[in-house]
Amino acid sequence: MEAAVKEEISIEDEAVDKKNFKDCSKIAFYRRQKQQLSKKSTYQALLDSVTADKDSTRFQIINEATKIPLSAEVYGIEGDIFRLKINEEAPLKPRYEVPDVLTSKPSTVRLISCSGDADSLVLAYGKGDLKFHVTANPFKIDLVSAEEVVMSINSLGQLYFEHLQIPPKQSYQRKNENDVPVDTSQEYQQDLGLWEEKFRKFVDIKPNGPASIGLDFSLHGFEHLYGIPQHAESHKLKNTGDGDAYRLYNLDVYGYKIHDKMGVYGSVPYLIAHKLGRTVGIFWLNASETLVEINTEPAVESTPTQMDSVVNKQDVKSQTDVRWMSESGIIDVFLLTGPTPSDVFRQYSHLTGTQAMPPLFSLGYHQCRWNYEDEQDVKAVDAGFDEYDIPYDVMWLDIEHTNGKRYFTWDKKRFPNPKRLQELLRSKKRKLVVISDPHIKIDPNYALYAKAKEQGFFVRNHEGGDFEGICWPGLSSYLDFTNPKVREWYSGLFAFPVYQGSTDILFIWNDMNEPSVFRGPEQTMQKNAIHHGNWEHRELHNIYGFYQQMATAEGLIQRSKGKERPFVLTRSFFAGSQKYGAVWTGDNRSKWSYLKISIPMLLTLSITGISFCGADVGGFIGNPEAELLVRWYQAGAYQPFFRGHATKNTKRREPWLFGEEYTRLIREAIRARYTLLPYWYSLFYHAHVASEPVMRPLWVEFPDDLETFDVEDEYMLGSALLVHPVTQPKATIVDVFLPGSNEIWYDSKTFSHWEGACTVMIPVTLDTIPVFQRGGSVIPVKTTVGKAAGWMTDSPYGLWVALSTKGSAEGELYLDDGHSFQYLHKKQFLHRKFSFCSGVLINSCANESAHYPSKCVVEQILVLGFRKQPSSITTYSSDGKEQTVAFTYCAKTSSLSLEKLSLNIGTDWEVHIK
Incomplete structure (x- = not known):
């Protein structure tokens, strides 16, 4: 059976064989x-x-x-x-x-x-x-x-x-060795697939017709x-x-x-x-x-012709x-x-439903490949990030970490002590994600399979037995997640006493849940398979993966007795999947065209409710050249779900394996992500409570600007940042459209500024990520980057203030403990509002009913678009203290920098610039 499975994945560099999938001409109801x-x-x-x-x-x-x-x-x-x-x-x-x-x-x-x-x-x-x-x-x-x-x-x-029908009396001929009934009526000669539909070697029998x-x-x-x-x-x-x-x-x-x-x-x-x-x-x-x-x-x-009046x-x-x-x-x-x-x-x-509020760590960088071989491999990769001073939050393990592709188990030779491995990651404030697919290896000695079979928890075939198909473990049966009892049982599998070797830093990845069935019709389940309630698979195919992610998320919540937020990534999804976690764009390729198409794919997911989305950085299939890998990291750093991933038989591509210069560029891109974590987290809060997409096409922010309606090579992060990833090889110039006739835009690196409603030619080198801050916005950032998000909890904040054409700006910060449901149950969070007007920056409370203690201070403030050198700057805190502040002003870039501040993020204060 292993040989059969290997055959399924031996097509690394082949194009998709369209013969394996239907086009419209092969879909009978169409x-x-x-x-x-x-x-x-x-x-x-x-x-x-x-x-x-x-x-x-x-x-x-x-x-x-x-x-x-x-x-x-x-x-x-x-x-x-x-x-x-x-x-x-x-x-x-x-x-x-x-x-x-x-x-x-x-x-x-x-x-x-x-x-x-x-x-x-x-x-x-x-x-x-x-x-x-x-x-x-x-x-x-x-x-x-x-x-x-x-x-x-x-x-x-x-x-x-x-309309559903009673099957007619059929005249069958036996015409092949598989003894498949064939109706010779005129309707079948027209091949409209009324009572049965054929695709390649598969016959889909419809008991109640079309x-x-x-x-x-x-x-x-x-x-x-x-x-x-x-x-x-x-x-x-x-x-x-x-x-x-x-x-x-x-x-x-x-x-x-x-x-x-x-x-x-x-x-x-x-x-x-x-x-x-x-x-x-x-x-x-x-x-x-x-x-x-x-x-x-x-x-x-x-x-109008000459005979027509203008009125007509x-x-x-x-x-x-x-x-x-x-x-x-x-x-x-x-x-x-x-x-x-x-x-x-x-x-x-x-x-x-709205996007689930993610735990903070999940907004950091994730490191994955199929597969990290064993504990030593994981430890070496983890140590590599520290050695090269690259932050990351999550290590991922694919199917090889299990005992023979049996989910909820560990390969005892490769991972003899999974808890010890997790404790190592915990000591560095990092997490582990492992895979759990919906297919279950048919093995009477596998306790999970035996229990599910005993309880009748598998999808059935149309003859009443358990549906069987081939996937990674070989011959497998598929859990029927449409059954509430199956979901309840599956959720219970994540309890610490049940999932041996798991700890509270272990989170889950649901893959292959379309469901994928090797050698099935179109590599999925037969449509006449039977689910809970006697419903055929055809009725609910697109919702199968949704149900697995639902059950997984509920399981992670249950194991913490309802206290901790889950993190679950799913490949298959449906409307409403945003309630349960994150989604990615699947098995992409290491080609420039796939980097480019990832932007419209993620924009489309974002506007249809699924804000927590991303594409595999570097491309899953193939070996990216160093330039492409760098450009992909730069794009991924400004997209919601940020994970590097690669398939088997690709060359290793950890960020430090391409030479010192490329390592530096990837490090800078990842560190830029961590600098912006407060902004990311605040955006996800708004996605969670107000349905605002995190990653937005320009037309969403500028709905009255016709020029934005077709733009898909750049996008907004929230309302404040415009990002234009470089998606062409050897690029030296990028044309960036800056929308809005009354807007002003600032280059986040050079502080150069442009008025909106124009296209500007931005010179780029390999270290350039074209990112622009919108005038009128305030962005909260972290001034220091730690090894992982958990190291940055108490580190200082900075504020990037970009002034509008009227000299004003506003922004927000959302802050909570980053992992629990206390923000929801006990309103333990901070929601601060920043506003700048007439030379005064004010930090005030945006939600009086919420409270969360924070030791953090704002130590830096950068003001872009300030047109004259100030004579003095003074801070006023809520306890009556006032303090004169040292500053640096650059007339060339109209930028004002305030350093060595100590303004508590959670209390009211003002900064007066004269």
């Missing part, structure tokens, strides 16, 4: 919908069937050809959200509705029926600024805001709903759409041609192809449309295989049509009405 929609069957809303209660308004929709009714429900949800559900009126059996993603039952508001007749129904939200206008025949819905139609549903007549759904949405005036991760594609969603669609189907695609719409490891069926003056979102809550087609028709200005000249508005198609389930869609980007982010998080 072919069926495209064929049927060409016939234009129409639906009609039966508005004489309308009923309403305090939660929803219901009515029937009927297909004019088949006369089979559907049931539609419309909900108003707090925060200016509409929800539309469409299901069979009387299904043969219940259809799958995605559980557990929504944070709770959404709080509904009563929609007011404000007008309407037999041909229309108008439901108003709140004051009536938002209206849900249903037209009866043909069935159409318009979302109206301030009398403007923002979005139309089914205006193209593409509503599609396949059950796919689809619906179109027209977005009026919108040309820019973003979202629906995960794809190795541009940030702005592209038009899809015939036979082309964005695919949301979680798959293990080793060394995935870039600029491709095929699904990879995770899926978030949520997109955002943005135009000047309006942002809206569509959240399609469905966990089955989903395809999204997009067609944008740009605005056209008609040119009209602009044809741009419009983007989006069609969602899913293999099964129901139509359950949320319309997020904005109107601003931050409103849409808040509305989405109201439904699916």
Whole structure:
């Protein structure tokens, strides 16, 4: 069996074999919908069937050809959200509705029926600024805001709903040695995959026939759409041609192809449309295989002829049509009405939750490879970071640390004393992350397998036995994380007495949880495998990894009796995964093009709720040249999840192995990350409480600046830093767009400044990371960097004050113990506000109800954009003390530096500059 597994991973440098994965032409429900929609069957809303209660308004929709009714429900949800559900009126059996993603039952508001007749129904939200206008025949819905139609549903007549059926009496031929039944009816000759679907050697039998759904949405005036991760594609969603669609189907695609719409490891069926003056979102809550087609028709200005008057000249508005198609389930869609980007982010998080507040150590640098060989190897790498004065926080162990790929065990030859290893790391205030995959080696002597089998905790095959597939350990069964009892049991495995050799500095990495099944169809689980509740895998495929991360995070919380925050990284994810930890972009390659594509991939994850995201620094597959590795570290240092990682059979690439000069450059990049930890932590606090993405595309910060809408090679960290990673080899100049006509931007290294709304040519050498601070911002930093984040708890702060064109600035600092839930349960945290105006810098409390003792002081303040040399600077503390401060002023860069201060970070004080 080991040989078989080795065969699976012997493709290190080969391109993705697209024959192993479906394109749209091979997806039966896509072919069926495209064929049927060409016939234009129409639906009609039966508005004489309308009923309403305090939660929803219901009515029937009927297909004019088949006369089979559907049931539609419309909900108003707090925060200016509409929800539309469409299901069979009387299904043969219940259809799958995605559980557990929504944070709770959404709080509904009563929609007011404000007008309407037999041909229309108008439901108003709140004051009536938002209206849900249903037209009866043909069935159409318009979302109206301030009398403007923002979005139309089914205006193209593409509503599609396949009803569950009783299997017909089939005429089978036996045509192959595997004895697979083949129907010879005309429907099968058209190969529409109604009752069974073939792909390569696999046959997917569907006991109740086809059950796919689809619906179109027209977005009026919108040309820019973003979202629906995960794809190795541009940030702005592209038009899809015939036979082309964005695919949301979680798959293990080793060394995935870039600029491709095929699904990879995770899926978030949520997109955002943005135009000047309006942002809206569509959240399609469905966990089955989903395809999204997009067609944008740009605005056209008609040119009047001599016979036309100027009055008759009209602009044809741009419009983007989006069609969602899913293999099964129901139509359950949320319309997020904005109107601003931050409103849409808040509305989405109201439904699916905000980013979990991470422990502080997890924002530091992580060191990983497949695999660190043994305890001595780990100790040597750990010592190397100290020897070369490079900070890091977390050591990672891949599958080889286990006993024969049996998770929750240790290889006793390689890791004879895992607790001792962890104590070594603890002594340096560092942590350990180990891997735990969802496949369990079939071995009756493996206690975890035996217990799970005894309890019936594995996914079953369609014949009723345990599903078996090949993964790293060889023949394996797969835990059914959709079962609450399985999740509860799995969470209990992390308890210290159960997970022998684990300590409270050990955290978890969930990998291969798409789920990956070597030699399975598209390297995943058969769709007719059976889960808890007798649901087929096809219904819930995209949510499988979400459930594993949920159970893992809960397990880490339980082992500390609810006191400590977990850290869990997952490869597979779904809407709402942000509640449980971090995500990365999977098995990328050590190529410049993968460094470049990582930026739009992370931006797309960030705006769809998953702020804690990153890409493997250096590229997982292959051997990066030194220049590429340096540039990747420089980019990764300014991205939320920062981990170096490499696959087996690559050359070792610890930061000190490329020569003294490259070691210095990587050290500087990592140290820059640690300097900014207070800012990072404050950004994650805002992501956690206010749904604000940590890493932001420019259009989010500058929603009224058309020039930002297509930018994807640079981004904002919070609202204060603009980062433009260098992603080209041998670059000597980088063109950086600095947005905002009333903005001023400061080079964080040279203090040079530029007015906004321009592109500047920045000369770069290998030690340059183009980072710019936005005028009007205050950024908290640490003035000294320790071996790990834990060494910096009491080290002094600095403040970087960048003045706006009006000579003002403001910023914040969030601070707590960095690891517990005390910030939540007992409000043990500091939230400070910094403001600079008229030459006075003020530190004040941003939350009077919170308290956290801190010994830390602000010892340095740097003010950029100060136009004249001060005559004196005096500090005033809350206890009445005043002190004259020494300073340095540079007229050339208009920078003012205050050193050797001792201002407590947690108390009120002022700095007066005259």
